[in-house]
Amino acid sequence: MGLQTSDHLVIFGITGDLAKKMTFPSLYNLEKRGLLTTPILGVAFDDWTVERLRDHGKESIKNVEGSIDEAVADRLMARFSYVHGDFSDSTLYSTVAQELSGASAPTFYLEIPPGLFVTVAQKLAAAKLLEGEARVVFEKPFGTSLSSAQELNEQLHAIMREEQIFRIDHYLGKQPIQDLIYLRFANTLLQKIWNGSDVDCIMVTMAENFDVADRGSFYDAVGTLRDVVQNHLLQVVGLIAMEAPVETLTQPRIDLFKTIPSAEPTSVVRGQYDGYLDVDGVAKDSTTETFVALKLQINSLRWGGVPVFIRAGKQMPVTATEVVVRLRHSAGVFMGELRSQNKYEDIILRVGDDPGISLSMKVKSPQDNAIEPVRLDVAFKSALGYVPLPYETLLSNAMAGDSSLFPDQVTEEETWRIVPPILDQPQPVEAY
Numbered sequence: 001m002g003l004q005t006s007d008h009l010v011i012f013g014i015t016g017d018l019a020k021k022m023t024f025p026s027l028y029n030l031e032k033r034g035l036l037t038t039p040i041l042g043v044a045f046d047d048w049t050v051e052r053l054r055d056h057g058k059e060s061i062k063n064v065e066g067s068i069d070e071a072v073a074d075r076l077m078a079r080f081s082y083v084h085g086d087f088s089d090s091t092l093y094s095t096v097a098q099e100l101s102g103a104s105a106p107t108f109y110l111e112i113p114p115g116l117f118v119t120v121a122q123k124l125a126a127a128k129l130l131e132g133e134a135r136v137v138f139e140k141p142f143g144t145s146l147s148s149a150q151e152l153n154e155q156l157h158a159i160m161r162e163e164q165i166f167r168i169d170h171y172l173g174k175q176p177i178q179d180l181i182y183l184r185f186a187n188t189l190l191q192k193i194w195n196g197s198d199v200d201c202i203m204v205t206m207a208e209n210f211d212v213a214d215r216g217s218f219y220d221a222v223g224t225l226r227d228v229v230q231n232h233l234l235q236v237v238g239l240i241a242m243e244a245p246v247e248t249l250t251q252p253r254i255d256l257f258k259t260i261p262s263a264e265p266t267s268v269v270r271g272q273y274d275g276y277l278d279v280d281g282v283a284k285d286s287t288t289e290t291f292v293a294l295k296l297q298i299n300s301l302r303w304g305g306v307p308v309f310i311r312a313g314k315q316m317p318v319t320a321t322e323v324v325v326r327l328r329h330s331a332g333v334f335m336g337e338l339r340s341q342n343k344y345e346d347i348i349l350r351v352g353d354d355p356g357i358s359l360s361m362k363v364k365s366p367q368d369n370a371i372e373p374v375r376l377d378v379a380f381k382s383a384l385g386y387v388p389l390p391y392e393t394l395l396s397n398a399m400a401g402d403s404s405l406f407p408d409q410v411t412e413e414e415t416w417r418i419v420p421p422i423l424d425q426p427q428p429v430e431a432y
């Protein structure tokens, strides 16, 4: 089942910011690893020559990677052709069709403003480019509310099959996030305690020690909840709490999301950092949150109402993305007195730039009979070596026809069901 391997990659928005930061470096790494086999067509509004695009691509790779293997970069750039034009103009799509002649399974990657998703998809369909094995990869955000996500799904389903739609959430492409499943299910030690009898609460944190920078007008219309909670952090919750997958990761995540009631407006704290209102593109009286903390509940057999706390924010003291699984205090008989000392046993899964796992253990203090907390800590980078970039994984999976790391329609709509009550009845923002 699934789509066959792609024979042409077409990137709409190739001259944009995301391509510069993510797409070129990811394609370069795929080329280096010998995993790229197809020609690549770049499409954008800018009137560039293909030579200019190739120079720009190499420059982008150098900026991100620090250095560049010229032979690999030249091999990658030789795959590129380029066409430019207005995305709403049908003649652009005739040119794309000519460039693709002979391709039977193209991958169209739309790294363009979401307001253009439907226009481009409809024009591709009208040019008969979405038939058979073609697929379209959509960048985030996919909708801004439950109703807009549903509407977008409907409009796309009118012109293509669900199996042809790949919705990107780059968190699912991150190796440390995929590793959550392996850690949970491959280790008896963790597997046995992963339930509401042993776990007191789950805390998912994404702290960023930088501000919204030059993204003021984008961010002000979105806020932290829509920017990272509805998508990235709920996907993390999905992987942390779902049942073991039988076939793909999609169904167990959907089943899990269905056990999470919509968030209560009173279980939320919203914050806004000092100085946010001075950022270019931000409304002077904006009440958009740059920090959010919320409590969700998982009402499944495994979790029995265990609370999940999600926190995310800009301008935090540190940058860290992690999941803390806090264990319940168990009543010991012999060790009762020691156990009653209020030290938490936490399993900390670091899923950001410094991936790893820490277990807090209680040991005897050498001086007396008190407990001393120590940490068992493993950094995966030094233990496991090269980690592919999220877009390396996602683009190559989309081209291979593997959609298991892409939220499907139901997942997207379920996650949009969970957050809206707090968007509809927002708590006031506290300054920080």
Ligand code: BG6
Pocket: 208, 227, 228, 321
């Ligand atoms: C993006 C958000 O989707 O994810 C950004 O728009 C956020 O605001 C970013 O900073 C975080 O991604 P990462 O990979 O740097 O953790």
